[in-house]
Amino acid sequence: xxxxxxxxxxxxxxxxxxxxxxxQNGKQGWGEISPLPEFSRETLSEAQxxxxxxxxxxxxxxxxxxxxxxxxxxxxSCALAELADxxxxxxxxxxxxxxxxxxxxxxxxxxxxxxxxxxxxxxxxYEAVRDGIVVNLLLEAIPDLKxxxxxxxxxxxxxxxxxxxxxxxxxxDRIAFLEEPCKTPEESLAFSQATGxxxxxxxxxxxxxxxxxxQPGVSTIVIKPTLVxxxxxxxxLVEQAHALGLDAIISSSIESSFGLSQLARIxxxxxxxxxxxxxxxxxxxxxxxxxxxxxxxxxxxxxxxETVWQQ
Numbered sequence: 001x002x003x004x005x006x007x008x009x010x011x012x013x014x015x016x017x018x019x020x021x022x023x024q025n026g027k028q029g030w031g032e033i034s035p036l037p038e039f040s041r042e043t044l045s046e047a048q049x050x051x052x053x054x055x056x057x058x059x060x061x062x063x064x065x066x067x068x069x070x071x072x073x074x075x076x077s078c079a080l081a082e083l084a085d086x087x088x089x090x091x092x093x094x095x096x097x098x099x100x101x102x103x104x105x106x107x108x109x110x111x112x113x114x115x116x117x118x119x120x121x122x123x124x125x126y127e128a129v130r131d132g133i134v135v136n137l138l139l140e141a142i143p144d145l146k147x148x149x150x151x152x153x154x155x156x157x158x159x160x161x162x163x164x165x166x167x168x169x170x171x172x173d174r175i176a177f178l179e180e181p182c183k184t185p186e187e188s189l190a191f192s193q194a195t196g197x198x199x200x201x202x203x204x205x206x207x208x209x210x211x212x213x214x215q216p217g218v219s220t221i222v223i224k225p226t227l228v229x230x231x232x233x234x235x236x237l238v239e240q241a242h243a244l245g246l247d248a249i250i251s252s253s254i255e256s257s258f259g260l261s262q263l264a265r266i267x268x269x270x271x272x273x274x275x276x277x278x279x280x281x282x283x284x285x286x287x288x289x290x291x292x293x294x295x296x297x298x299x300x301x302x303x304x305x306e307t308v309w310q311q
Contacts, residue, residue, distance in 0.1 A: 005254070005283050006125065007038040008152065015254055015284065016044055017071075018308065020051060022058070022079045029083025031075035032226075032259035039227055039253065042069040051075070052309050059311045070206075070229040077230035078262050087231075091264035092272070093293050095279035096120045096148055103134050107141050117145045118176070118275050123163065124154030132166030139171040148277070150179040153203055157187050164195040172197050177220045180204065192217030202251075205237065212240040221246060222277065225263065226253035238270045251277035257287035257295070 005012045017034025033051055035042050042050070050072045057064035067073045081087035096118045099106040110117050121138070123131040139145060155163065160181045167175070177200035182188045185204050192199045193216060200220035204210060206227055221241050225234050234250070241248040250267040252260060260278055267276035281292040287299045 001254075002283050002285060007036075009038060012037065012254070015256065017256070017259075018048065018051065018075070019258065019289075019305070020055070020075050020079050022083050024083060027083055029079040029081065030258075030262075031078035031082070032255055032262065033071050033075035034226060034253070034255055034259060035069075035071040036226060036253040040071055042071060047071050048308070055309065055311065066230055071226050073230040073233070074225045074228070077232065081231055087262070087265055088269050089265065090268050091261065092268040092276055093264050093278075094275050096275050096277055098122070098279040098282075099138075103138055106138065110142055110145060116275070117142060118148065119145065120148040120150065120277060120279065122152075123149050123178075124151040128155055128159040128163040129166055132163040135163075135175070136167050136171070139168070139174055146174055146176045148176050148179070148200075150202070151181045153180045153183050153188075155181050155183070157182060157191065160187075160191045161194070164191070164197060167197075169196070179222055189215060189217060200249075212237065212244060212246065214244050214246070219247060220249060222249050222251050224251045224253045225266065226255060226259070231266065234266070235270055247274060249274055249277050252280045254280050254283060256284065257281055257292045257297075257299075258290045260292055261290045 001012050001015055015034065017032060020031045020033060022029045033047050035044055035047050047069055050067045050069045054064045054067055054076055067076065078087065097106060097109055099119060099121045106119055110119055121135060135147060138147060175197050177198045179200045179202045180188060181191050181199060188199050198219040199217055200222050201218065202222040205221050205223065212221060221237065223234050223237055228234055238248040248271055250263055250271055252263060260281055263278055281295055287297050289302055291299050
């Protein structure tokens, strides 16, 4: 990883995972299994064990049950979908640019963009007041900008209020959504009601017993397949959201370029009218087998990888 990639409580120095390849009748299907530290409930070793159990059964001609581990369920479902030619080749490589540092850099790149201007800003890593000032600056500088914000449940209600205080009320409707501003869904809903800023569910989508329903101020659900599970589970969530008039966004869990390219295909397939949240390829120092278009980052070939299991 590039220096400076920070998850909740740790700096992410490497992104570790597995590629799975299913072969049958002269055809191949591939998937990526890469639990995200701090966010996935399974470890890499647990994912490996579950994957090998599933693969052993599949190689014996069984139809194994979907893994209970989301990263494994997602990787295997992608491999099966590729094998059966069910995952369309067309992809949506358009991505909402991610602001990781200097807002001036984002302003320059957005001014060079044609069409709809949508960007994402991580908030909650610094002081809430600073975040509010930066967001206000961006909205002021680019009048046709829509911002997606992500706080990862990092704010208390007081800090969330401090953020909102520095965002001009006249511009708040250009915040497409703020993902999970507060530590609990109840606090986040109250924040939206008090400020008029739309919110999105991300972590909440993965909470036990979550159901999609219309709630005041909730405009969007964010689906991170590596953390959510199989393609079928993701498709079901998208369909439920759309049926209720909510947006659904396919988003990255900092997968390799291989995994991101599959997510781009899934986004084009399931959410064709929405810009996905896949602008994380710049966080990696090496691409993996399938490159992201127009990105000048070295590529690791299949031959350079270690085979850890084969049958």
